[in-house]
Amino acid sequence: MTTTVAKTEEGTASPYALSHLDALESEAVHIFREVAGEFERPVILFSGGKDSILMLHLALKAFAPAAIPFSLLHVDTGHNFAEVLEYRDRVVAAHGLRLHVASVQDYIDRGVLKERPDGTRNPLQTLPLTEKIQSERFDAVFGGGRRDEEKARAKERVFSLRDEFSQWDPRRQRPELWNLYNGRHAPGEHVRVFPLSNWTELDVWQYIAREGIELPEIYFAHEREVFQRGGMWLTAGEWGGPKDGETVEKRQIRYRTVGDMSCTGAVDSDAVTLEQVIAEIAASRLTERGATRADDKLSEAAMEDRKREGYF
Numbered sequence: 265m266t267t268t269v270a271k272t273e274e275g276t277a278s279p280y281a282l283s284h285l286d287a288l289e290s291e292a293v294h295i296f297r298e299v300a301g302e303f304e305r306p307v308i309l310f311s312g313g314k315d316s317i318l319m320l321h322l323a324l325k326a327f328a329p330a331a332i333p334f335s336l337l338h339v340d341t342g343h344n345f346a347e348v349l350e351y352r353d354r355v356v357a358a359h360g361l362r363l364h365v366a367s368v369q370d371y372i373d374r375g376v377l378k379e380r381p382d383g384t385r386n387p388l389q390t391l392p393l394t395e396k397i398q399s400e401r402f403d404a405v406f407g408g409g410r411r412d413e414e415k416a417r418a419k420e421r422v423f424s425l426r427d428e429f430s431q432w433d434p435r436r437q438r439p440e441l442w443n444l445y446n447g448r449h450a451p452g453e454h455v456r457v458f459p460l461s462n463w464t465e466l467d468v469w470q471y472i473a474r475e476g477i478e479l480p481e482i483y484f485a486h487e488r489e490v491f492q493r494g495g496m497w498l499t500a501g502e503w504g505g506p507k508d509g510e511t512v513e514k515r516q517i518r519y520r521t522v523g524d525m526s527c528t529g530a531v532d533s534d535a536v537t538l539e540q541v542i543a544e545i546a547a548s549r550l551t552e553r554g555a556t557r558a559d560d561k562l563s564e565a566a567m568e569d570r571k572r573e574g575y576f
Contacts, residue, residue: 285470289322296406296459307400318408319460343501344523402454403454420458423446428451465551473542484536494529515530
């Protein structure tokens with residue numbers, strides 16, 4: 265961790281002031297260690313997306329040289345990008361981690377869940393997620409949500425209490441003055457933990473560049489066959505796209521966020537390096553979810569409704 269020289273009130277240089285990224289890193293490391301000391305069965309939600317990759321990197325830092333005391337959990341929609349799944353499995357093997365997978369397809373095959381007419385499976389993740397949390401008795405679940413992503417996520421605390429049905433009630437959330445976190449919960453309840461709450465998308469990319477963290481290639485500009493729906497470029501696939509009248513074309517695109525292919529849009533981009541991505545993000549006036557996530561546009565309160573049901 266690097267330090268910067270800052271001026272004190274007297275005007276003298278101080279070598280002890282943390283940079284902006286170091287302060288965010290320190291806060292996240294503190295949160296990981298707090299959870300390790302307070303909870304019995306924590307787990308990290310890991311999809312192979314940049315925010316979960318960043319969380320894993322921070323967790324590895326928090327406990328090095330020891331192994332991290334958490335397993336990983338991925339809710340697999342069955343419509344994930346192949347590049348992201350390959351990255352997920354490679355990272356799990358490289359660090360000798362244990363990965364739990366909750367499969368949406370299994371629930372569909374058993375008739376517990378039904379496919380939506382629009383083909384998107386993101387809203388179907390809630391039941392597999394909550395039942396896996398209950399069956400494995402996870403009492404703290406790390407998520408990569410950030411407050412700058414979406415207005416419902418801006419309401420979150422770092423420690424977000426969930427009831428015995430994994431539901432979120434904003435009225436039950438506790439104050440977190442002076443970075444003091446309250447993890448108390450009744451039997452059957454658990455806590456969702458957001459160590460990246462105070463990070464922005466730009467912070468994430470700047471930190472990734474500083475640390476030299478590897479990402480799936482779809483985060484950088486590449487040619488891909490896509491079609492337009494709802495103002496976004498979507499990848500064609502078995503999930504139900506394209507439909508009649510939707511034309512597939514090859515474009516130079518990249519992804520700002522990754523999730524279910526049916527609702528995760530790409531953006532036109534020439535950014536093939538971290539420096540170019542950072543410049544592109546700094547100039548953007550749309551949040552990554554606002555620009556690329558169709559599931560957040562289902563209604564004005566789509567994200568908050570799903571959070572109340574147990575989604576992140």
